[in-house]
Amino acid sequence: MLGRGSMLVSSLFPLGVSGRRAGVLALLVWALVACRRAPEVSSDEVGEESSPAVLTIDAMDNEQHVLRGGFSVEAGVFRVELYEGSVLLGEALLEEGRWSIPWQPGVGSEFLEVVAYAMAGTEIRTRLDFQRLSFTEPEGLYAAEALLALPTEPDITTRYTLDGTAPGPSSPVYTTPLVLLNKRGQPAPLSLIPTNPDTSPETWRWKPPATPPVLATVVRLQRFSGETPVGPAEARTYLIGQGATSLPVLSLVTDAEHFFGHDQGIYVPGRMHDPSPEGTAGWGTGNYMQDGKEWERPVHVEWFEETGAPVFAQNAGVRIHGSGSAALPQKSLRLYAKEDYGPESFQADFFPGHPLRDFKRLLVRTSGQDQQNSKLKDCVLQGLLRETRLALQACRPTVVFLNGEYWGLHEVRERYDEYSLASHHGLNRKKVVILEGDGLLDTGEAEDAIPYAELLAYVREHDLSVPEHFAHVEARIDVEDFIDYHVAQLYFGNEDWPENNIKFWRHRGGSATPGAGDGRWRWLMYDLDAAFARGAEANSLGRLLRDERMAEPFVVLFRGLMTSPGFRERFVARFHWHLDNTFAPERVLARLDATVELLAPEMPQHIARWRYPESEASWRDEVQRLRDTLARRPEVMRRLLQEELGSP
Template identity: 90%
Template structure:
């Protein structure tokens, strides 16, 4: 399928409104037929009821052009409602559901004397009730109130004073064959490297129905806007579903859209970094947009629905076609917390911020590394992000596989450890301030200076450092990174934190530095034989601030002995091949039913076959990794 604006020059602006107009026009085009559907063309003639214009109250359907149909009638019960208008294999007829509407039957008469029939039985839904995500064809009742007018939209836009007025139940049908214009908008420039350039969907994406409503007194909104998502006539997913609804301009507008190259790319198309430029590379409150969020369990049971804020999440990975998002619960939009049991067996149900992650750079290969590999470490005391694979819809269009995740920030650390978030300090990289006051970076800089100036083989010098970092946490963190062979670390993707509330507090509030495990997308990239330990000990290409603490501690016999013993314990337990493979295979089994649809939507990974090959490479690596690391421990540290 060619993008309708493929001939546009990079500098020319194409508004989302134009795309939506194109999409509506596409409703009247014959749908594209894939190779898999060719066999269906020779099947018996089929009469369909497949579209409803709820604003104009027109019901539509189709019939085979070669069937000789010359008249189509619509019945409600035994009552003939009228004869439909016929045009090139399509029929249409004015119709409004009434209070007693339960079913419709359409009868098509052929010149050969045969009749085609189809029947539609409606489920009754109420917007105000917590209905499930999955439903049969339905009549939806919206709430009304005296002295107000209820207006609605079905395309994701926020209802305004000129939006359609609700006065009769809305007819919700399966949207198969309808256009999905947002999926045809390029999400990185056509100058991006071919290996990660945006591609149009291979097949039409699955579509949900999104109903947004707003009550008005005259032209003044009354109360908050609300939204509900329904998958009509679709089978249930094997994963939870997250529905995001926002004005299309918030994601795809040239000036304000956070998901496209847009203005920022036009103003500076080259940029200075290898990932290029775009609106999606921006951060901060200025690039936060309103969004309505709904979360459904695998069964379709609704868990919560609320308004929130959304930003793009990630740095380099934001330049890839499918992008990670960050959700903010704020009083500006609605509830101040996301309150739901997102993660099974997780102690928390209140979250200030959530990630909707695409698996970063790994979205082109296994699409599961960071989520699954962090899960291997649950029996340690390391800070880890709870994670759950999730299917996402954006304004009703299937947006592919993501992961709902916790986000590392002061709210995460305060919630997990019962601390005052205002006393939490987070640094990143070589000691740059992420969260806290400017002076909060000084203790870490002083610690590194001490390590440079003192030989930690002396017990008193090691004790000085041990009083300032959680050594056990430091060891577990480094053992895990070395096992993973993470090539995008330690001079990237490194964060650490402390509580500056004082050293008298026990546990994580004791004031010592601890490390945060995240972004394992580059794990195992070099296979099982990568000597990550030797790299950390000797590689001069690693920036000195990133390795000075580890290399200094290795001079301490006390630390060295603890490190080696803990490493062997992890290889025998945490990273035992049978344990790791079982968890990896379970994760693959969860994703497998969704991969075909995801690959058709984003074209990355390249195919199901290539995905399974990448997964097998990962399996081969984890099988051989413990033996290789035992050898490196002996060669580098003299471990028996």
């Protein structure tokens, strides 16, 4: 509202008076009213500063070609003009502290200037200089306010969207450069969609963001000949006027229905929750608990380095990843590179120092159940084992945006499958066999589960303290791999193992040359979110050796091998070596602290978005508990080795 002076101006000059003449008349009337109603000013009030006048350019409707902004109501603004260079484009429409004016950028547009005239006779100015971007060039993620040129061709119509939706025949037609401005203060509707039921336990129930999420601008385009699409849909993501993060950025773009629709959305409870909300194991039910091709959705993927430099952009498939953790508010994803969508692999240097840069599948992981606590355990602990021969998942902490909305901290990870194992070891992927649990088939043919079942049967029926019986088993498993794997799991005190999160693999028809292709079973390390759940004192070794509650198929091989004096000696010696080297406190704490330093700048924004961990202070408390455990664990394990196995 402009006050009585403005109302009086409106009544005196309702029609026919505009422009600067009206402004002069308005100033005279305003001054008259001000003189009549001017309050007395005490000596204490003299010199007090008034609120600074504000004038902004903050939104552009590219479809309707309308530029918008705001101004301080208390400044008594009665007219706002828009200039392009030195050319007056017109006078804006004013309403409740907002202004708007039709405008289309031209080929030569370089900057705009907005001038607001106040009734006190002052002018407020703001200027906007444009960066020029081209959709067809590999532009960076971070940009100043910009004019974006989309590609055009004769007899082809370019249509676009700015909300993540795939452009269709009725989407806006591109005619002039798109104006990209900072989206601060604009709605973030996806972040307000509950991602688990309101009946979920309060400790992991979805909560709305504490503050408005950071917003990126997502531009999707599709070329058309008439109503027929020409070529694939494309997308570009820009963070306009935003500071750089300390981490790489992954931008995912898809129709909102693919993630949040009741019937087909993979990120919500949806139709799979309605008939039987209880589910099993306390996690409930939901669309996010489904898997398989039926629950794969198309997505556009862009990857940017910390500097904002683009690495790749391509169409792909996406599914929810994980079991129980899928019921938590923030969910892990699995990306598929397929010919159905575009390139058949993701080709990039995702992981510094990693031997591979070609991946069929990638995980975008939220740290599983640890997302509410330290949010770094699995990534850090697997990283400690890089110098062993164990199969491990490379890890890169990453910030994710979904349809331009800040989606928080994730980890880009390798996924264990026939493609990754074959690539690492130069094997035929069609001969890679992966089993899980107590010997269930994950990858391969039905008969591929038989050799492992036969191995367990042999262990049950034979005394492995007899050298030839042990030799029979040693010919079928990589004993060194088995030892390293179990040493690590026992040191970590993993409470969600071995009756869960256990996989092992072999190459069918192995060669005579020792190595990954020799046909012996080897183990896969993953999902260490429950590591150290019982603290530094947990007797994980005693649990694995004696706990009768553990299902026999999960412990029969380890317990059988421990009857062999030779194996037992090798196991104890290797455990002590790892405690002195791999798990030396100074080494472990240095790795932990480096990751904490990497994540710390991003944690406040992540916590504001998801409300888990509960606060930055609680996150640091959790990290400190982990530090204390890591510092004490080697001493505890040495004592347990002596108590359980009589080692010196």
